[in-house]
Amino acid sequence: TQTLHRKVALVTGGSRGIGAATARALAEQGADVAISYTDSTSTAKAEAIVSELQQKGVRAAAFRADQADAGQVTRLIEWVIERFGHLDILVNNAGILLFGNVTDQQRDEASFARLMAVNVAGVATAVRAAAQVMGEGGRIISIGSWFASHVGTPGLADYSATKAAIAGYTRGWARDLGPKGITVNMVQPGAIDTDMNPAEGPFAANLVPTIALRRYGRPEEIAAAIVFLASPAAAYITGTTLTVDGGLLA
Ligand code: NDP
Numbered sequence: 001t002q003t004l005h006r007k008v009a010l011v012t013g014g015s016r017g018i019g020a021a022t023a024r025a026l027a028e029q030g031a032d033v034a035i036s037y038t039d040s041t042s043t044a045k046a047e048a049i050v051s052e053l054q055q056k057g058v059r060a061a062a063f064r065a066d067q068a069d070a071g072q073v074t075r076l077i078e079w080v081i082e083r084f085g086h087l088d089i090l091v092n093n094a095g096i097l098l099f100g101n102v103t104d105q106q107r108d109e110a111s112f113a114r115l116m117a118v119n120v121a122g123v124a125t126a127v128r129a130a131a132q133v134m135g136e137g138g139r140i141i142s143i144g145s146w147f148a149s150h151v152g153t154p155g156l157a158d159y160s161a162t163k164a165a166i167a168g169y170t171r172g173w174a175r176d177l178g179p180k181g182i183t184v185n186m187v188q189p190g191a192i193d194t195d196m197n198p199a200e201g202p203f204a205a206n207l208v209p210t211i212a213l214r215r216y217g218r219p220e221e222i223a224a225a226i227v228f229l230a231s232p233a234a235a236y237i238t239g240t241t242l243t244v245d246g247g248l249l250a
Pocket residue numbers: 012013014015016017018019036037038039040042065066067068093094095096097118143144145146188189190191192193194195196197
């Protein structure tokens with residue numbers, strides 16, 4: 001039986017990677033799914049995912065909205081309501097990874113502003129808008145990162161801080177929205193094979209030996225945790241972080 005029948009989900013950054021896998025997994029559980037993306041070159045990919053989801057028998061649609069633009073994020077939530085009537089599950093997945101060492105002032109300042117805008121402000125704007133329209137049983141799930149708990153390498157302070165901010169927000173939002181019957185959690189992935197961090201990419205050789213399971217995770221393995229947190233079985237889980245990292249942090 002499908003656990004998310006009649007639910008409406010929004011997955012930000014659903015055109016590729018973890019977001020696309022999450023959209024598929026939510027649809028397999030019967031949820032109607034809206035996805036967002038930002039790059040004009042991703043329109044075809046997003047539309048292909050929408051048709052794939054529709055073939056699973058659910059309603060689906062894609063909307064182009066830059067997570068760094070508060071107006072577009074607010075509009076995205078309004079559009080989901082117009083299109084699907086309600087919003088039950090918000091998955092804050094859209095995110096970027098940029099490098100910048102605090103000693104390299106110019107690069108650090110530019111990447112700081114962009115990382116904060118996409119990974120933190122965009123998420124906060126989405127949650128603020130969703131809180132207005134979500135009711136009892138609502139679910140907010142944000143994708144953090146193992147970098148929220150352990151940095152281990154130079155050049156990733158800003159990125160790590162954005163994900164640690166989401167962990168803090170998750171606890172705070174759980175308190176704010178608990179009285180409305182809405183749960184708020186963070187899923188903290190380890191190294192997952194996507195465009196952002198390919199299993200054959202530059203980080204892999206150093207990372208894999210540090211992972212207890214000695215391999216990258218697949219986007220579907222993060223999606224499974226998100227589906228669980230979205231399901232009725234997770235009704236009493238809020239304000240916490242679920243690490244899905246193959247034992248990277250262990
Ligand atoms: P990808 O780079 O593969 O995909 C990113 C997705 O986010 C795309 O759909 C992209 O859309 C969208 N996106 C990026 N910027 C914006 C924006 N400004 N507005 C709207 N959408 C945007 O990343 P992953 O799937 O790997 O990452 C997903 C999440 O998981 C991120 O939050 C990331 O930080 C986190 N994460 C990933 C890990 C990994 O190892 N892969 C590890 C830990 C955390 P578009 O196609 O338009 O660019």
